[in-house]
Amino acid sequence: DVKVTQSSRYLVKRTGEKVFLxxxxxxxxxxxxxxxxxxxxxxxxxxxxxxxxxxxxGDIPEGYSVSRExxxxxxxxxESASTNQTSMYLCxxxxxxxxxxxxxxxxxxxxxx
Amino acid sequence: QKxxxxxxxxxxxxxxxxxxxxxxxxxxxxxxxxxxRQYSRKGPELLMYTYSSGNKEDGRFTAQVxxxxxxxxxxxxxxxxxxSATYLCAxxxxxxxxxxxxxxxxxTTLQVKP
Numbered sequence: 001d002v003k004v005t006q007s008s009r010y011l012v013k014r015t016g017e018k019v020f021l022x023x024x025x026x027x028x029x030x031x032x033x034x035x036x037x038x039x040x041x042x043x044x045x046x047x048x049x050x051x052x053x054x055x056x057x058g059d060i061p062e063g064y065s066v067s068r069e070x071x072x073x074x075x076x077x078x079e080s081a082s083t084n085q086t087s088m089y090l091c092x093x094x095x096x097x098x099x100x101x102x103x104x105x106x107x108x109x110x111x112x113x
Numbered sequence: 114q115k116x117x118x119x120x121x122x123x124x125x126x127x128x129x130x131x132x133x134x135x136x137x138x139x140x141x142x143x144x145x146x147x148x149x150r151q152y153s154r155k156g157p158e159l160l161m162y163t164y165s166s167g168n169k170e171d172g173r174f175t176a177q178v179x180x181x182x183x184x185x186x187x188x189x190x191x192x193x194x195x196x197s198a199t200y201l202c203a204x205x206x207x208x209x210x211x212x213x214x215x216x217x218x219x220x221t222t223l224q225v226k227p
Contacts, residue, residue, distance in 0.1 A: 004156075042201075
């Protein structure tokens with residue numbers, strides 16, 4: 001079974017803090033993704049990576065950065081957390097060929113106060 | 114107009130009912146179609162996927178794709194309270210114009226009442 005794990009299930013941070021969200025997958029997948037999920041807005045892609053040290057912006061990259069130093073690990077960084085970044089953050093991975101199904105982690109519910 | 118449209122519901126049915134969940138889309142390049150189930154405060158889990166048009170059955174679940182109408186469906190037979198969740202459709206194309214990113218519907222919340 002594909003396993004995607006995320007470092008925290010729940011996180012509370014203060015405005016202005018630098019926040020690191022970690023994701024690890026154990027299936028040797030080439031591609032990894034970070035989404036945020038908000039009521040009424042669905043899943044929105046923040047960043048994705050198709051290879052080590054490679055990254056591409058998704059639909060809402062502002063205020064976020066990412067790091068992929070190893071194939072199995074993909075980190076999301078909130079440089080200076082703001083209250084509008086309170087959300088559910090989901091990491092996913094998939095192999096580099098069709099049918100492109102993505103496997104998700106359990107999510108991190110981040111609250112910024 | 115969104116690329117993928119999905120009625121958010123909520124949809125409430127009695128136990129044992131047949132449930133029909135649907136998505137429409139606008140991009141004719143989509144060829145891979147998926148359904149995810151997401152329980153409250155959990156990550157989405159892949160339920161089924163189909164390639165191009167046609168039907169696929171897995172136990173009580175049937176996925177249908179009608180590319181001519183740009184319409185996909187998920188049917189749940191003999192629905193159970195444990196099926197209560199949010200169901201998200203997702204789709205992707207191939208080729209240089211698409212990196213294989215999934216485009217998600219907003220999700221339909223289903224409640225199956227005992």
